[in-house]
Amino acid sequence: MTNSVSVTKTNESGREAKLQLHRWFPYRFSWIANEVSISLHHVYHTRWGISVPAWRVICVLAEFAPLSGKGVASETAMDVVQVTRAVNDLHRKRLVLRKEDALDRRKVSLELSATGKRLYEEVIPYALQLEEQLLDGLSGREREVLSSLLDRVHENTVRSVSGNVPEAAKRKRTGMRRRLS
Amino acid sequence: MTNSVSVTKTNESGREAKLQLHRWFPYRFSWIANEVSISLHHVYHTRWGISVPAWRVICVLAEFAPLSGKGVASETAMDVVQVTRAVNDLHRKRLVLRKEDALDRRKVSLELSATGKRLYEEVIPYALQLEEQLLDGLSGREREVLSSLLDRVHENTVRSVSGNVPEAAKRKRTGMRRRLS
DNA sequence: TATTGTTATACTCTATAACTATA
DNA sequence: TATAGTTATAGAGTATAACAATA
Numbered sequence: 001m002t003n004s005v006s007v008t009k010t011n012e013s014g015r016e017a018k019l020q021l022h023r024w025f026p027y028r029f030s031w032i033a034n035e036v037s038i039s040l041h042h043v044y045h046t047r048w049g050i051s052v053p054a055w056r057v058i059c060v061l062a063e064f065a066p067l068s069g070k071g072v073a074s075e076t077a078m079d080v081v082q083v084t085r086a087v088n089d090l091h092r093k094r095l096v097l098r099k100e101d102a103l104d105r106r107k108v109s110l111e112l113s114a115t116g117k118r119l120y121e122e123v124i125p126y127a128l129q130l131e132e133q134l135l136d137g138l139s140g141r142e143r144e145v146l147s148s149l150l151d152r153v154h155e156n157t158v159r160s161v162s163g164n165v166p167e168a169a170k171r172k173r174t175g176m177r178r179r180l181s
Numbered sequence: 182m183t184n185s186v187s188v189t190k191t192n193e194s195g196r197e198a199k200l201q202l203h204r205w206f207p208y209r210f211s212w213i214a215n216e217v218s219i220s221l222h223h224v225y226h227t228r229w230g231i232s233v234p235a236w237r238v239i240c241v242l243a244e245f246a247p248l249s250g251k252g253v254a255s256e257t258a259m260d261v262v263q264v265t266r267a268v269n270d271l272h273r274k275r276l277v278l279r280k281e282d283a284l285d286r287r288k289v290s291l292e293l294s295a296t297g298k299r300l301y302e303e304v305i306p307y308a309l310q311l312e313e314q315l316l317d318g319l320s321g322r323e324r325e326v327l328s329s330l331l332d333r334v335h336e337n338t339v340r341s342v343s344g345n346v347p348e349a350a351k352r353k354r355t356g357m358r359r360r361l362s
Numbered sequence: 363t364a365t366t367g368t369t370a371t372a373c374t375c376t377a378t379a380a381c382t383a384t385a
Numbered sequence: 386t387a388t389a390g391t392t393a394t395a396g397a398g399t400a401t402a403a404c405a406a407t408a
Contacts, residue, residue: 031338033214105385133341134342161314
């Protein structure tokens, strides 16, 4: 704790500063995620008329369809209510097909329609370009290092950070809230 | 773009997958930031009765006071309305002192009260511990590498990602929206 | 005429719970 | 009695604009 990166004894004005917000990792992650989210929201919305949650649903259906609502929820880290609404929207737009699961009629079976697949193919280059903007100037090796460090931070988050919210533990299993990328 | 980390030709089921959401950097940043934000919100709120925006204000006042409202806004990446409300709340709780700027009477001059400073000192260990949970198992060298890679991603975000939102350009100058750490 | 800061309004999102249908 | 999914409602948070005071 004493050599944490965001800690310093004094700032440029000579006053004591126990914690510099701008160097504190939680702030830095939050800042980047927020800027990216705003950019994504803007482009998805104005160019394709879809929300970021809807984009997440499209992605996991392209990867894993057919999926149930709950399957989509766990793959996207969204809760089931959010999924229902995003799917309703996508269904109205004829981008997603929903049918009853033959084996368990409580479940819905979700997959992309042909139109949905075309939209997915159309958005992908933009999504990859945005990632590319984020990683611009980083070598292949540096990207691997960043990726592996993020994996470890991710594991730490799952293991200890998320555990700081005890009563939400059950809710947490079905998902994450708020601004998404 | 062809060697972007989140791209793959096929997934485990042999189906084509153009983009894996779980490996896509925007999603990964968003996931981590969200979990951390939920944890922070919970602890700040239940233990000290303050919001995350209020914590940000406290931090920058501890570092840079006295600051104007606009100064706080630019240091915290919040907009002025958010700052006004967070400061109102902190002022009601006697954690922040506000007086008129002697030189420019449009401005307010904000700083922490003695109580505010005590609260800041009290929260810091928790804030650092959370950062520590995030970075657990990373060596000093690895933390430096992560820090430096985040700086470069941050710069890329400022330079190109944020520019994807043209009309918001002016709003952007005063701040960020949504879930904060 | 521009800037700082505040307030009001409408809107969006989210949490929560109630509910249906099926297992 | 538990699970999958849907819908309704209330509350929180946010964007936006209008506003006052000062420069």
